Amino acid sequence: MVTNTFSIEPYGEKAYHTGIAVPVFSLRTENSSGVGQFSDLKKLADFTYRSGMDVIQLLPINDTTTFMDWRDSYPYRAISVFALHPLYLDIHEFWKSYTKEQQAKLLILESELNSLEKIDYERCLALKWEYAQIIYQNSAVKYQKTKAYQQFYKQNEEWLKAYACFSYLRDINKSANFLAWGKNVNYDKNLFDKLKKETSQLDLYIFVQYLLHSQLTEAVDYCHKLGIALKGDIAIGIAHDSVDAWTHPELFHLDKQAGAPPDVFAVNGQNWGFPTYNWEKMAEDGYDWWKKRLTAMSNYFDAYRLDHILGFFRIWQMPENSVRGLLGQFSPALALSAEEIENNYGIPFRQWGIERFIIPFIKDWVIDEVFGRDNRDWIIQTFLDYIGTGNYRFKAEFNNQKAIENTQMENWVREGLYKLQENVIFLKDDENSEKYHPRIGLLSTISFREFGDDYKGRLERLYNDYFYGRNYDFWKEKAYEKLPALKNATKMLACGEDLGMVPDNVPDVMYHLDILRLIIERMPADERFVSSLSEVPYLSVVTTSSHDTSPLRAWWEENHDLTQRYYNEVMGWYGEAPNYASVEIIQEIIKRNLNSNAMMVILPIQDWLAMSEHFRKENAKSEQINIPADSYHYWNYRLHCNLEALIENQEWTDFLKSFIKESKRAY
Template sequence: MKIFFNIQYATTFGEILRLNVVGKGKDIEKVYSMNTYDGKSWHCEITVENGTTQMEYYYSVENGDSEVRHEWTTVSHRLELNAKRAMTYFVNDRWNDIPYDSYLYSSAFTDCVNRRHREPAKGSDYNQTLRLIVRAPQLRSGSRLALVGEDKALGRWNPDDAISMVEHNYNEWVADINVKEMKKEETEFKFIAFNEKGGVDWETGMNRQLHAPTINDGEVVVTELDQAFFELCDEKLAGTLIPVFSLRSKGSFGVGDFGDLKMMIDWVAETNQRVLQVLPINDTTSTHTWTDSYPYSAISIFALHPQFADFRQLPEIKDKKKAREMEALRKELNELKQIDYERVNNTKTDYLRIIFKQEGEAVMKGEDFKMFVKENEHWLVPYAQYCHLRDSFGNVDFSSWKGHEQWHEADRKKLTDPKSKEYGDVAFYYYVQFVLDRQMRAAHEYAMARGVILKGDIPIGVDRNGCDVWHEPQYFNLNSQAGAPPDAFSINGQNWGFPTYNWQRMIDDGCEWWIRRFQNMAKYFDAYRIDHVLGFFRIWAIPTTCVHGLLGQFAPSLGMTREEIEGYGLHFQEELFTTPFIARWVVDRVFGIHADEVVEKYLDHKHDDIFALKPEYDTERKIEAVFKGKDSMDDVWVRDGLYALVSDVLFVRDDNDPNKFHPRITAQLNFMYEALYDSDKEKFNRLYNDYYYRRNNNFWYNEAMKKLPVLVQATRMLVCAEDLGMVPDCVAWVMDQLRILSLELQQMPKDPKVKFGILSRNPYRSVCTLSTHDMPTLRQWWDEDYERTQVYYSSMLYRGGAAPHPLPGWLARDIIANQLTCPSMLCILSLQDWFALDEKLRLPDADAERINIPANPRHYWRYRMHINIEDLIADKEYNDAIKELVKLR
């Protein structure tokens, strides 16, 4: 069978078009070079084997040996070769860039919100076939597309006689027309949509013109047409954010689990919401202590956390005594107001080991288990061995694991051989991940069936002592730590402790590590939040000698030479500007009554009234070690003062080039800056603003475009970004180009000219919210700063008089209503902020609802909703109140 492909695409000299045929895994199976006579009309002829029923493909442009660009590949071209009498196909395609409404092609919309049945195009039995293909992404759930026109073969404008179309690809419809039945060579037509209520929507614009081509017997002409547009408004959805671990039901085991997640989906659907967002669900088990409660420090980007296993979906423990003990423990732990992370996880692990011993052998003989191991072997086997070694050695410092300092690929064979001892050592971890995978997939499928979008969270970093680093160390830089510069959350910046990425190595591999990560997420979610999307442009890299983030620098970034610095008129005094400025007046101001003690114990005199830290105290990590366990107010005061001295520099030396420098972040707040002449301060400020807000913009844009286009097209999940903090202009350029949803918080406006965001200016392609897991809840924020609250009360809510405190339920309703009526596609509020509506339902203590405090690197993540989900679903009055609000969307 022969297929002739034709496409119009204007190229420049040296560029050629290629046709890329892809396989089931979206891997390229074959590439065909195309020909042209004028650089605009491209064509190629291919022959396929008889019996081939379908092809998926996309077009790309190449210059020499390198690809210049390619089509949007998330939804590629699809051609069914099923016309029963066809021997030849002539395909007239259109080049498809990422569409403005690409979100409608995400699984969030196609599989949840606008869920419809898709099927292959029906094979026609015509001698001469004209096949029309059109995309109509606006159609709602239950709608179907048809075409109708003036020709008798097209129904003479009667919708009852229209030609029905088949949705053979996501939002792409196809219909075959018998050319012999057409009475006119040229005719007019339109696309119409039959909605689920039986109504008919006609596409907008002028009638389309259809020219019947000359077709011989045995030929099919396939023509791709412009998108069909209908007078249907954009959909706006409401949703809830709650960590899985925070869920509570009558049957859970002291922590939320995947069974509770299904119940929470029921509540979301019951209140007419369409989105349920959770925090990361990956395994963080590093020390088996409460410090593992931090969900953004995963030991594996693939493995799910064992604490989320729902025992109600597993067989009962056969040992009746043990079963009674476990049930008593379950009730005890489930009654706690907060999560007892250590007891819960230790008990749940014991429970899983009992079930594994009881059921594991039979489960592992099953085909489902074998298939799971085969599909996930790449990460599952190293992860299982890592867990075994972690528990055997009693720590996660794999550099101390004698003989196992790094993953050995040669170990894989024994670890996957059921007859080997090594397999017996790790089989438990295979089993647990199998159980978790099945339960989370079931929750995902349940959400889709209920029309609810499950939205996950992809952390920017990984645990530096985790399995990912142990397994594939080539992708990480262990000589620096990832974090964030100072912001509203933390005056000293945030030091997450994660290793930074070796982006060049990742790019050289086609970002395979990230693609695998995103595609694994797509098994469980239909939307995701990219945590700290700025990290794909540049990361805040902090030396491993630091505790705080003030001495970090953006990586990559364009450091400044001495000559560039002096070009601003600032005389560059390298030693003075790059080493801590410790004058006696600085010591007196920082340490007060402890100044003489600090000078004697921690400082060396250099000259005049200038001092330097003694070598044993000259880094934050050394100071941290000296003061470990000393918690008195005086000790903390001295320690924090020494931290301030270490970071009291005007410039930070570049990590890769010692002859380049970066102005220290928020240097205007330190003593070195205070000591400058006013004229030098002005010069430094100009340099600082140029560096942080202009110098790197194009550079960071290009860095992000090396990574993000590949990743956002790796799956059909809806992409949402957390783009808060010190956001350069290029972030908006990239997000708009790739159609990524932004995050909008009225309390943290992106426009520096306003105190609060103007909700009516929110872009449609955005997520609006009142608080994130890193922020105070609405109720806490309301009482945090009375003066700021009063301004909000007057200028944003247009109310007179004094703002009431604490926040009353009726006012919370007004604030939430404003969020729901804004233009943002998604309005996702934390469960605690939904609770703020009802003064009887919410907790009396607003502080007890806080999830995280970013300024505290050792925060215990243990918040748990105070009401059972069953009781929440049964609270009709409260749920009706939410339904009324959701109608505002």
């Protein structure tokens, strides 16, 4: 029976929820135009409902148009935290308004794009804009007179005008870098009226946003009528070249970059290229920008995933000239003074010369180790200057990673030069040049190996104190300054992404604020080789995989020793573990997840389909959505089967419904 009401509150009438996670762009239906669209969510809702699930989780859906090519497929680099992505517009809704020639052309292009295994982002977006302009020419005047359009415009006027101006200037300048826009480098609230006299293009951008809003709202209403909740995703950052940075530069550190320290996803850390937040400035008006962002999101979503919740405790911050993530530092953080380094840890910081610790340690034998002896002379002549006593420094034109990235060279040379630049022990604090942070991973640097055992021990003690103790209470305090205001801004259920290098107090803060944790069995938060699903707290979201990991089947094939241990010790099955994860193995793993005490179990659609011989894709590795270590990854994964095929296969949906019903989270 279809119901119009449902609860997604902790400890509510319905205690446990089950869901499916899939990006909008990955959806495939008979009416798709080479990429998923908002209207496809209705078909996804039908499948979700028939399968006995009640939550749909999506990736960010905001406009990301920066480079105007495939690089904009990255959904976490939004140019506006309010504007929806034109890629998700269903142009079929206006079929009757097209000429026969336009209809014929659309069918041909859609046939070509839908025949592809993956998304052709550039062609799909070009197609959407081509037909969006036709729709605008045919229907804009009619829509603009409606009460619904006028209400939408009035409620969102501030960001709509700024977004329209930004989009227009980006397109005519062929660049989203507003610092290169001459007289328009700074946003002026009167700019919209000025540009409106020059072009009607501004109305097109606003009109498309209205259509997207209408189609998404219709899909949300459809989900709710089926008792299905929608869970969105709030990216931790914004694009440097974005509407928000252009209109409110004071809220961001535009000369810094956010990312993540090294982890299992990326051994060199991650550099997302986002500016970091000026939290002190944001606090002055009670985090109004964040509250508006969350309020806008609550128009469509019942719950949200707070991407990289650690960023609200501290963010990994890098200089604007960094490429990799190893030269970052936590911000805010309690940096060390020279006196503390010397007096508390017995390290002769100034006596040996501060430069020994903060300048890349480069000697002949270091160059040999990184590049090989045969390449030493060429590396020195091309990139380094000799400074005496056997030491080298980078030439001025190569003294940062951006300079190296922008110079044509073979990749092995570039990677080696990055490694040399990262061969330091301490980094200067971004705010106070007389204070210092230990470089993340310094214990594995070549520079560290040069110290004697006694000083290695002292540096290791300093390192552990800094990263695992010194900032413990400080970061907790910073989280409590921000998170309550954000969480209380709406009634949406807050869920945090707390994977990675997590201080012990993060789960405690989340628990006290009723923010759900994220648990992935194969990514334990302690020294165990997997998390114990029997110990999962109720205020959690449990999943088998994420967009940043390999799907379950591909994970099984990555490390046979690990899966052998999992097969015997966790699953309790005897004998040699198969090299490939059978349907029975996947079903057993998912069953264990469903029987956890987590409030929500939301699995990627790839892992649900892996329980079926008929619907699982042949190449499991091709189903991974993102590779975090690759900052230029193409986000073009698309379902290999139509949603209609899933819906119409009653045997399959009945199986899923029964499978879930047999667990503790019965529908």
